[in-house]
Amino acid sequence: MIKRNTGFTNLTAGYLFPEVARRRREYAEKNPQAKIISLGIGNTTEPLPKFIAKAMADYSMGLSTKEGYSGYGDEQGNSVLRAKIAETWYKGLAKPEEVFISDGAKCDIARIQTLFGSKVKVAVQDPAYPVYVDGSVIVGAAGKNNGNGYKGVTYMPCTPENDFFPDLSKVKKNSLIYFCSPNNPTGACATKAQLKTLVDFANKNDCIIIYDAAYREFIRDESLPKTIFEIEGSRTCSIEINSFSKPAGFTGVRLGWSIIPMELKFADGTSVNRDWNRVMTTLFNGASNVVQAGGIACLEPEGLKAMKEVIDYYLVNGKAIAEVLQGENFKKANVEIYYTGNSPYVWAKFPGMKSWEVFDKILKEANVVTTPGSGFGPSGESFIRFSSFGHQEDVKEACQRLSKLVF
Ligand SMILES: *Cc1c(COP(=O)(O)O)cnc(C)c1O
Numbered sequence: 001m002i003k004r005n006t007g008f009t010n011l012t013a014g015y016l017f018p019e020v021a022r023r024r025r026e027y028a029e030k031n032p033q034a035k036i037i038s039l040g041i042g043n044t045t046e047p048l049p050k051f052i053a054k055a056m057a058d059y060s061m062g063l064s065t066k067e068g069y070s071g072y073g074d075e076q077g078n079s080v081l082r083a084k085i086a087e088t089w090y091k092g093l094a095k096p097e098e099v100f101i102s103d104g105a106k107c108d109i110a111r112i113q114t115l116f117g118s119k120v121k122v123a124v125q126d127p128a129y130p131v132y133v134d135g136s137v138i139v140g141a142a143g144k145n146n147g148n149g150y151k152g153v154t155y156m157p158c159t160p161e162n163d164f165f166p167d168l169s170k171v172k173k174n175s176l177i178y179f180c181s182p183n184n185p186t187g188a189c190a191t192k193a194q195l196k197t198l199v200d201f202a203n204k205n206d207c208i209i210i211y212d213a214a215y216r217e218f219i220r221d222e223s224l225p226k227t228i229f230e231i232e233g234s235r236t237c238s239i240e241i242n243s244f245s246k247p248a249g250f251t252g253v254r255l256g257w258s259i260i261p262m263e264l265k266f267a268d269g270t271s272v273n274r275d276w277n278r279v280m281t282t283l284f285n286g287a288s289n290v291v292q293a294g295g296i297a298c299l300e301p302e303g304l305k306a307m308k309e310v311i312d313y314y315l316v317n318g319k320a321i322a323e324v325l326q327g328e329n330f331k332k333a334n335v336e337i338y339y340t341g342n343s344p345y346v347w348a349k350f351p352g353m354k355s356w357e358v359f360d361k362i363l364k365e366a367n368v369v370t371t372p373g374s375g376f377g378p379s380g381e382s383f384i385r386f387s388s389f390g391h392q393e394d395v396k397e398a399c400q401r402l403s404k405l406v407f
Pocket of ligand 1 (some may be wrong): 042103104105106107129130180184212214242243244245250251253256
């Protein structure tokens, strides 16, 4: 028989979220009366703004007419959408031909690994969104897990002690550096000065930054950068990946984009943008035209306003969760709360406890599902991620239950 891809052999344990789901299911089967509320997986819950949904419905109906029908579009994306993204979200910091439309950020992160192959060195923030490392293992850019992480991956701890900004000195030359800001899971949002440090390091050490800005629309502090391209020098060392999933509730609809500046080059001087164009035209066949019509609507003034309102709604939840976690019962257990107000996540440290232990306790005693920090990397141990995606009435109820927990 055909040999199994060693990348899969090297992957350890399950993916984090299936394990969270398994424990939830097991608990629910044993306790059918429990009304479980999830502050766990980062999945959006609020309905699509009507204006945006209508644009997709209208486009879809148009497809049933001779005039409105279209088949394959440009693999790089609808040119109107590419131009609108460059203009609205990058204000000229990216050109339309540097914007590639996709079916989502996770899919782009996976495809981008084909650009660099199995020999590339990888550095990740620790903790991090799992696909950076797991995807690298699947393509062979990372090896076996020796218990302290995968071979070939440089883990850059991001902890309260370093203000969640990593020490870059351990990153090897010619590395791909995955960097997510606002961060999932910690909620930390890098300042311009911090990103300048990152960009300068990358340029000096021939590294490429894969900048995941999926939560940029949650940034409320005007002084914080919303894209890596606000940073001087970024165009020779950065790729940005982004998505409509979180700002527009497109987690199920599926639409994202990547930006690859023309100035970004491989060691042999060839253009990264040109190879990415090749990847997108060869391995991908363009995002859904219906969905791209929705993306265009998102970037109309009415769509932008509607997206902001939904994010504001989630930010109210985040604030409520952060407040309840600062209550007396948590203080007594010396629980440390990290909440920036610029992301949907509240990150909490439970000193002396393991993440899964805290997860199980909160599930059993409050019937609330969270996400164990250790699932995002070794430095996430003892932490719990609380997500603010949820209906406000459910989050309120979850907060009430949390306020009664004793640690
Ligand atoms: C949710 C999320 C994404 C979005 O992924 P899609 O595939 O576009 O839904 C990307 N990066 C991070 C860190 C996320 O949390």
